[in-house]
Amino acid sequence: MATEGFIVRFLAPEREPLNFQAQEIMLPGSEGIFTVLQGHTPFLTMISPGMVQLVDLEGKEHFLAIRSGFCEVRNDAVIVLVEGFEAGKQIDLERAEAARDRALSRLEKPGSDIDISRAEAALARALARVDAHTRIEY
Numbered sequence: 001m002a003t004e005g006f007i008v009r010f011l012a013p014e015r016e017p018l019n020f021q022a023q024e025i026m027l028p029g030s031e032g033i034f035t036v037l038q039g040h041t042p043f044l045t046m047i048s049p050g051m052v053q054l055v056d057l058e059g060k061e062h063f064l065a066i067r068s069g070f071c072e073v074r075n076d077a078v079i080v081l082v083e084g085f086e087a088g089k090q091i092d093l094e095r096a097e098a099a100r101d102r103a104l105s106r107l108e109k110p111g112s113d114i115d116i117s118r119a120e121a122a123l124a125r126a127l128a129r130v131d132a133h134t135r136i137e138y
Contacts, residue, residue, distance in 0.1 A: 049124040063135035065128040091133040100126035
């Protein structure tokens, strides 16, 4: 039996919207990873930087790295409004790994000039980018 699925729309400043017809999506919420399927109860939540895994109507998986923001789950759509998003194939792996290494270095040897919360946020973004790039690419 074919599923109609639901619309997933990614929105970010200075980016063209990215739309999918999906049967499932996993997102990094502020309270942990959550999954949305067709007919999910509507809600609004904060999104943390991380990787999104989406399954389209044909069963193909798509992986994206996202920054923080909000997610609104509606009866027929999921709207992801974030500071930024990148599909796995758009990510420069060497650059993402260098950012990860810089953030880890700052956290391992913090000095008085290091903002720990900024370093932790940079590490989360870099890890999401590396993870999304190394998965099946969009």
